Amino acid sequence: xxxxxxxxxxxxxxxxxxxxxxxxxxxxxxxxxxxxxxxxxxxxxxxxxxxxxxxxxxxxxxxxxxxxxxxxxxxxxxxxxxxxxxxxxxxxxxxxxxxxxxxxxxxxxxxxxxxxxxxxxxxxxxxxxxxxxxxxxxxxxxxxxxxxxxxxxxxxxxxxxxxxxxxxxxxxxxxxxxxxxxxxxxxxxxxxxxxxxxxxxx
Numbered sequence: 001x002x003x004x005x006x007x008x009x010x011x012x013x014x015x016x017x018x019x020x021x022x023x024x025x026x027x028x029x030x031x032x033x034x035x036x037x038x039x040x041x042x043x044x045x046x047x048x049x050x051x052x053x054x055x056x057x058x059x060x061x062x063x064x065x066x067x068x069x070x071x072x073x074x075x076x077x078x079x080x081x082x083x084x085x086x087x088x089x090x091x092x093x094x095x096x097x098x099x100x101x102x103x104x105x106x107x108x109x110x111x112x113x114x115x116x117x118x119x120x121x122x123x124x125x126x127x128x129x130x131x132x133x134x135x136x137x138x139x140x141x142x143x144x145x146x147x148x149x150x151x152x153x154x155x156x157x158x159x160x161x162x163x164x165x166x167x168x169x170x171x172x173x174x175x176x177x178x179x180x181x182x183x184x185x186x187x188x189x190x191x192x193x194x195x196x197x198x199x200x201x202x
Contacts, residue, residue: 002124003147004059004117006140007051007131008164009036010153015161016134017152019154024067034156039154043182051150052085056126059117060110061133062095068131069103092120092138134162142170148192149174155185173197 009019018033020025025033060068068086075083091106094116098108109116117140120128130137130146140146174191181187 002056002121002122002126002128004128004130004140004145005054005148005150006146007129007150008134008137008138008152009132010151011035011161012153013157013159014163014165015084015158016132016164019132022065023123023143028160028162029072030161032161034192035156035158036152036154037154037187039182039184040088041182041184043180044184044186047150047152047180047182047188049072049081051129052082054127055085055089056124056128057090057092057120057128058086059092059094059120059128059130059133059136062093062098063092063100063134063135064131064133065095065098065103065106066089068087069083069101069106094133113139114145115147117143132166137164138169139167141172144170145170145191147192148177148190151189151191153187153189155187171197 003065010016010017017030018029019036020034021037022033072083072086089105092101093101093106093108094113095108097109101108130140137194173194173196175194177192179187179189
């Protein structure tokens, strides 16, 4: 059975909205999209390539899927590992409204998320990867379906925008398994799901 891994970009104040560009997600009047772009150095690129080297299939939310589908099919350089993986491997989109995906290799899953994703994990040898997909990520965390979280924290505070872990998130404990900091100052930490938090007092 494969693992479900989530790679998420957040600011120091936990914002997860529109890291990649101004037009990515203006929901709620958000005007600060593209905040991750200044930090894309060689260390960051190396981490991303390492993640993509372990993928067998992708699970994406509708918004992230549409952003990816608008860009990656046009990248045809066989030396581009990210494009090669995204264009050739199975892609699953969690959506109740998408009916006719044009990107080759795409399957829409619109039923019981817990059942569908568990079945996908069972069919995957290595990693079923989620990238971005904030709304989907919150649902997956609530269902305890995320096995590994790669949390990339960027050295910027925005003061507005949707958070990855919003008020009302299911209390969850993780185990820290690795960490590094890129030259540009992005803290990359990997966590594995452990269960419910333990509580005590000092």
